[in-house]
Amino acid sequence: MDATARAHDDRVVLTWPDGRSDELPHVWLRDNCVCAECRDPDAWERRLDTVTLPEGLVPARVAVDDGLVVDWPDGHRTVLSASWLAAHAPGRTAPEPTEATGVPWDAAIAEQPPEIAHEELADDAHLLRWLRLIRDYGFALVRDVPTDAKAVVGLAERVAFVQETNFGHTFEVVSKPDPENLAYTAHRLYAHTDIPNRHSAVNLQLLHCLENSAEGGESILVDGFEAARRLEQQDPEAYELLRTVWVPWRFQDETTDIANRFPVIGTDDRGRLLEIRFNTAILAPLDLEPDLLVRYYDALRAFGRIVRDPDLEYRFRMAPGDCQVFDNQRVLHARGAFDPSSGHRHLQGCYVDKDDFRGRLRALERDGADFRTR
Numbered sequence: 001m002d003a004t005a006r007a008h009d010d011r012v013v014l015t016w017p018d019g020r021s022d023e024l025p026h027v028w029l030r031d032n033c034v035c036a037e038c039r040d041p042d043a044w045e046r047r048l049d050t051v052t053l054p055e056g057l058v059p060a061r062v063a064v065d066d067g068l069v070v071d072w073p074d075g076h077r078t079v080l081s082a083s084w085l086a087a088h089a090p091g092r093t094a095p096e097p098t099e100a101t102g103v104p105w106d107a108a109i110a111e112q113p114p115e116i117a118h119e120e121l122a123d124d125a126h127l128l129r130w131l132r133l134i135r136d137y138g139f140a141l142v143r144d145v146p147t148d149a150k151a152v153v154g155l156a157e158r159v160a161f162v163q164e165t166n167f168g169h170t171f172e173v174v175s176k177p178d179p180e181n182l183a184y185t186a187h188r189l190y191a192h193t194d195i196p197n198r199h200s201a202v203n204l205q206l207l208h209c210l211e212n213s214a215e216g217g218e219s220i221l222v223d224g225f226e227a228a229r230r231l232e233q234q235d236p237e238a239y240e241l242l243r244t245v246w247v248p249w250r251f252q253d254e255t256t257d258i259a260n261r262f263p264v265i266g267t268d269d270r271g272r273l274l275e276i277r278f279n280t281a282i283l284a285p286l287d288l289e290p291d292l293l294v295r296y297y298d299a300l301r302a303f304g305r306i307v308r309d310p311d312l313e314y315r316f317r318m319a320p321g322d323c324q325v326f327d328n329q330r331v332l333h334a335r336g337a338f339d340p341s342s343g344h345r346h347l348q349g350c351y352v353d354k355d356d357f358r359g360r361l362r363a364l365e366r367d368g369a370d371f372r373t374r
Helices: 027-033 082-088 108-109 117-120 122-138 153-157 224-234 236-244 288-309 355-365
Strands: 004-008 011-015 021-025 061-062 067-072 077-081 116-117 140-143 171-173 189-192 205-211 219-223 247-252 258-263 264-265 273-276 311-317 323-327 331-335 345-352
Touching: 004 061, 011 027, 011 067, 021 027, 021 117, 027 067, 027 077, 027 153, 067 082, 077 082, 108 311, 116 117, 116 122, 117 122, 117 140, 122 140, 122 323, 153 205, 153 323, 153 345, 219 273, 219 323, 224 236, 224 273, 224 331, 236 264, 236 288, 323 331, 323 345
Parallel strands: 116 140
Antiparallel strands: 004 011, 011 021, 061 067, 067 077, 140 323, 171 345, 189 331, 205 323, 205 345, 219 311, 219 331, 247 258, 264 273
């Protein structure tokens, strides 16, 4: 390991050959020991109890050998590799392989949409390529999926587990009498995200076309993150209102009543786009102070105009065997009205939790490498 280390006050200063330094607090070094006594070698979870670490820890000796070697006064030794330290040193937040906001896109994506053939997904290398497309673009089409009932479940389970909601394990998108959801009508659906009223927002959505002989019913996808970025550029005040003001969302039917408050635009602790919750069909009566309320409606309209701009819309007609798979927290979806008397339109859908999707992607990206080295 080509580096130098010296203990200083409450930390070790590790200087790399290029002159860059990392400051490693003693308590952090002790907490991250990877020996079999401190980490279970199979489960790779801490056996060391972090909260019992004593205050004022000071190493007896610090040296650089095959890694950073720290000897503690009680005789315990901690050895951390150069590659591990380079990836995990405090203050150097490592980007997760799945956290990128992705490749922005607009209507031009119709020229070459991200897609893959169903038969390719039997191979893990192609599965990884598909998951990366979803990560980067927020969606990817799967072609030639068998039109068997529940084939969408098999496709979802190639990723992880089906996420159940109040709509069930799977749901049927068909026009029917007494619908509990506008999706189960023949009406036009404006660009939206599903179920923004749930505390645990539904993540990856799969919509598999079993039949589509009706006139109309064009599918539409919109990059919600690109729409949010355009809003921030065009109307910063509207962007801040949708990002910081929490509003009520509510879905009700005869057996269900799920309500929560969330902003339309969600960002993480570093201000990066995290999610979009936009579905005016189930926006509950806004209860904001009147002056703020008027400004908030202006912000909603401003975002809506961008979301419905044809320049952002990827429009396509689904054929039997097509499955659109998209990140419901990034990509908004819509549908044109259709004439149910002209034919039958039947989509079957389900959801997969994004944590499970990300976990599958991370595991595939390791490509056989021992997870304990990451």
